[in-house]
Amino acid sequence: RSAVEITQAYLERIKTLEPKLHSFLTVTEATAIAQAQAIDQKIAAGEDIGLLEGIPIGLKDNLCTQGVRTTCASKVLENFVPPYESTVTQRLVEAGTIALGKTNLDEFAMGSSTENSAYQVTGNPWDPSRVPGGSSGGSAAAVAADECPVALGSDTGGSIRQPASLCGVVGLKPTYGLVSRYGLVAYASSLDQIGPLSRTVEDAAIVLQAIAGHDPKDSTSLNVEIPDYTQNLQPGLDCKGRTIGIIQETFGEGLDPVVDEAVKAAIAQYEALGATVKTLSLPRFRYGLPSYYIIAPSEASSNLARYDGVKYGARAEESSLVSMYTKTRAAGFGAEVKRRIMIGTYALSAGYYDAYYLKAQKVRTLIKQDFEAAFQEVDALVCPTSPTTAFTAGSKVDDPISMYLSDLMTIPVNLAGLPGISIPCGFDAAGLPIGLQLIGNVLQEQTLFEMAYAYE
Numbered sequence: 039r040s041a042v043e044i045t046q047a048y049l050e051r052i053k054t055l056e057p058k059l060h061s062f063l064t065v066t067e068a069t070a071i072a073q074a075q076a077i078d079q080k081i082a083a084g085e086d087i088g089l090l091e092g093i094p095i096g097l098k099d100n101l102c103t104q105g106v107r108t109t110c111a112s113k114v115l116e117n118f119v120p121p122y123e124s125t126v127t128q129r130l131v132e133a134g135t136i137a138l139g140k141t142n143l144d145e146f147a148m149g150s151s152t153e154n155s156a157y158q159v160t161g162n163p164w165d166p167s168r169v170p171g172g173s174s175g176g177s178a179a180a181v182a183a184d185e186c187p188v189a190l191g192s193d194t195g196g197s198i199r200q201p202a203s204l205c206g207v208v209g210l211k212p213t214y215g216l217v218s219r220y221g222l223v224a225y226a227s228s229l230d231q232i233g234p235l236s237r238t239v240e241d242a243a244i245v246l247q248a249i250a251g252h253d254p255k256d257s258t259s260l261n262v263e264i265p266d267y268t269q270n271l272q273p274g275l276d277c278k279g280r281t282i283g284i285i286q287e288t289f290g291e292g293l294d295p296v297v298d299e300a301v302k303a304a305i306a307q308y309e310a311l312g313a314t315v316k317t318l319s320l321p322r323f324r325y326g327l328p329s330y331y332i333i334a335p336s337e338a339s340s341n342l343a344r345y346d347g348v349k350y351g352a353r354a355e356e357s358s359l360v361s362m363y364t365k366t367r368a369a370g371f372g373a374e375v376k377r378r379i380m381i382g383t384y385a386l387s388a389g390y391y392d393a394y395y396l397k398a399q400k401v402r403t404l405i406k407q408d409f410e411a412a413f414q415e416v417d418a419l420v421c422p423t424s425p426t427t428a429f430t431a432g433s434k435v436d437d438p439i440s441m442y443l444s445d446l447m448t449i450p451v452n453l454a455g456l457p458g459i460s461i462p463c464g465f466d467a468a469g470l471p472i473g474l475q476l477i478g479n480v481l482q483e484q485t486l487f488e489m490a491y492a493y494e
C-alpha cells in the first residue's frame with residue numbers, strides 16, 4: 039500500500055474514534071497527506087526509503103511544531119503557534135515520519151490521568167469510562183486504539199510509562215540527556231525526557247534510534263555514541279547471563295493484588311528465559327515521591343513564570359501591567375498548575391529553601407546511590423509500572439495525593455536520570471491492561487529493549 043493510503047486509513051480511524059476517545063487536540067490532515075505524497079513520489083522514483091518513511095506518528099502537544107498550534111493543553115497557550123520546530127520532531131520529519139497531529143495531555147504535563155487538560159478528557163480505549171493515565175494519555179490512547187502506530191510522549195515522573203501501562207502499550211523513558219529537550223515545553227527541566235510509545239518493543243527502539251543523540255541546542259544533551267538498538271531484536275532472544283533485581287519496596291501495601299500477581303508471573307517468565315532473579319532493597323526508593331513533589335513544582339514555578347501574557351499566547355485585557363499579568367495567569371492556568379506554582383514558589387522562597395528544596399535534592403542523591411549500588415549486582419531492576427490498573431475518570435480528581443501515588447514506582451527513575459520501559463504483562467478481571475517496568479543503568483536502553491523483546 040502507498041504512504042498516502044496508509045495515512046488516509048489512520049486519518050479515517052481518527053475520525054471514527056475521536057468523538058468517543060478525544061486523544062487528539064489537533065489533527066494535521068492536509069500536511070500529513072502532502073508528506074505522504076512526497077514519500078510516494080520518492081518510492082515511484084526508485085529511491086531507497088528509510089525504516090520510518092511514511093510511518094504515521096502522534097505528537098504530544100507539548101512538543102513545539104513550527105506552524106502547528108502547540109497548546110500544552112493549557113488555555114494560556116490556546117493560540118500559540120511556535121515559530122520553530124523541536125529537535126525531536128525535526129529529526130522525525132527528516133526520518134520521513136508523517137505527523138498526524140498533536141495529542142492530549144494533562145496541562146503542562148502535570149498529572150497522571152490526562153483529566154487536567156483544559157480542553158477535553160481522553161478515554162481509555164479498553165474502557166472509555168476509565169482514564170488513559172497521564173500525562174501522555176492522548177499519545178498512549180491513540181496508540182492503543184490504533185489511531186497511530188507510534189507516538190511521542192514526555193516523562194517527568196512517569197508520564198510515558200504510566201499511561202503506557204494503563205493503555206496496554208510499550209513506553210520508554212530514556213536516560214536523562216539521551217534525547218534533546220530543545221522545543222519541549224519545559225515542566226521540570228532536570229527530570230523531563232521525551233520518548234516513544236508504541237505497540238511493540240521493536241517499534242519503540244526504531245523511534246528512539248531516530249530521536250536520540252547529541253544536540254548542541256540542549257546544554258544537557260549527552261554527547262555519546264548511539265548503538266544500533268534493534269540489532270539483536272531477533273526471534274529466539276533469551277535472557278541467559280542476565281541478572282534481574284526485584285525492588286522489594288514496590289511490593290506490599292497499596293499494590294493491587296492482581297498487579298502483584300501479574301508482575302510476579304512475568305518475573306517467573308524471565309527466569310524461564312534464563313535470567314537470574316534476585317530480590318534487592320532500595321531503602322530510599324519510597325522517598326522519591328515526596329522529594330519529587332518539592333523538586334518538580336520548584337522547577338515548574340520557575341519555568342512557568344514566562345507565561346505572563348506578554349511573550350506567549352493568551353493575554354487578559356487590563357490597563358495596568360501588573361494586573362494584566364495577574365489576570366492572564368489567573369485565567370490561563372488550571373487548578374493543578376496553580377497548585378504546583380504555589381508549592382514551588384513556597385519551597386524556593388527565602389527561609390524555606392534549605393528546609394525543602396535543598397533537602398529534597400539531598401534525598402535525590404541518596405536515591406541515586408541506592409540505584410548505583412543495585413546496578414553493581416544486576417543488569418536491570420523490575421517492578422510494577424503502576425500500583426493499579428486504569429481508574430475511573432473523576433475518581434481521583436479531588437484527591438491530589440491519591441493521584442500523585444500513581445507515580446510511586448516511576449518517579450525515582452526520573453530522579454536518578456535512568457532509563458525505564460513499561461511493557462504489557464497481562465490483564466485484570468475487568469480486562470484492563472497491567473504493565474511491567476524494567477529499569478536500566480545509565481544509557482542501558484539497548485539492554486532494556488532486548489530484555490523487553492525477549493519477554494514480548
Ligand code: GLN
Binds near residue numbers: 149150194
Ligand atoms: N504525574 C506526575 C506529575 O504530575 C508526572 C508527570 C510527568 O511525568 N510529566 O508531575
